Amino acid sequence: MKNYTIRTEQPRDFKTVENLTREAFWNVYRLGCTEHYVLHCYRSEPDFVPELSLVLEVDGEIIGHVMYAWSHIDADDGRKIRMMTFGPISIRPDYKRKGYGKTLLDHSMRIAAEMGAGCLLICGNIAFYGKSGFVVASTRGIRYADDPESDAPYFLCKELQEGFLDGITGSYRDPEPYFVAMRNPEAFEKYDAEFPPKEKLVLPGQL
Template identity: 40%
Template sequence: MDINIRNEIEKDYREVEELTREAFWNLYVPGANEHFIVHNLRESKSFIKELDFVAIHEDKIVGNIIYTLSYIEDESNKKHEVITFGPVSILPEFQNRGIGRKLIEHSINKAKDLSYKAIIIYGYPDYYSKYGGSVQESL
């Protein structure tokens, strides 16, 4: 399947929110709220525009990944900047075709280029375990 990945632009916002709602509809709870999360994250000062990507198939947006700045705090209360991704949204009819993997791998490479050192995943742990590693691995 031919997939192109590019940064999301403002004119994509509504389409991405709609595909996010469809991707998560009735998955974990009745209805979905992930599209609202995406909407609000874009307004946050922690939003990383350079790591907000859409997957395109035949001129249609079929997937999205979004990142924000975050931190972890160690035992001595020192804060370490990291980044968090999620949700990763793929239209239902395009799920299980490797699009999410392409978005994740593409964005991880871009995060490395931007000198980020670690990523925290916001999502379902059992799903992401298939990518190898653990939440303790760093870039």
């Protein structure tokens, strides 16, 4: 890896970071992507954590970004257990698979722990996130609310404070702001039209 710098995102970075996010996710999980709009809207949400909206720079250019938000587990004993989630985490396509994503993730998790987050819950690929200590959340007694009858191997957990989840079982639902594009498709289409046109493709494995 080249020398890099990680710092907090500034307002002057917003459009660059949103374009980076769009490039990183375009045609990966669906036709086009909506992750850049999620990021755009999430910055005004009360649970958004500005201290954990981080950019990674190489040679003065932003090539990576991650954002975090506070969320909670609905524990089976009636408590709401405060914790964090994160994403999108984005690496510019020409810098992917070079270690920058894991570097940015591990750095951000250290800050999240310092801020008092006891654990993280996300949906993601265990092949990537397992390298940073994530495990399938069902093995820690946390169910995915949108897939309660399944072990949901894509629903992942990492304790940032040892023992934080001891004795806790419950379910987790993705925060509502992650569905902003689905809830208001007209606003999303108007926003996405501000970016350069890109072809929407169905890629191998998406059928």
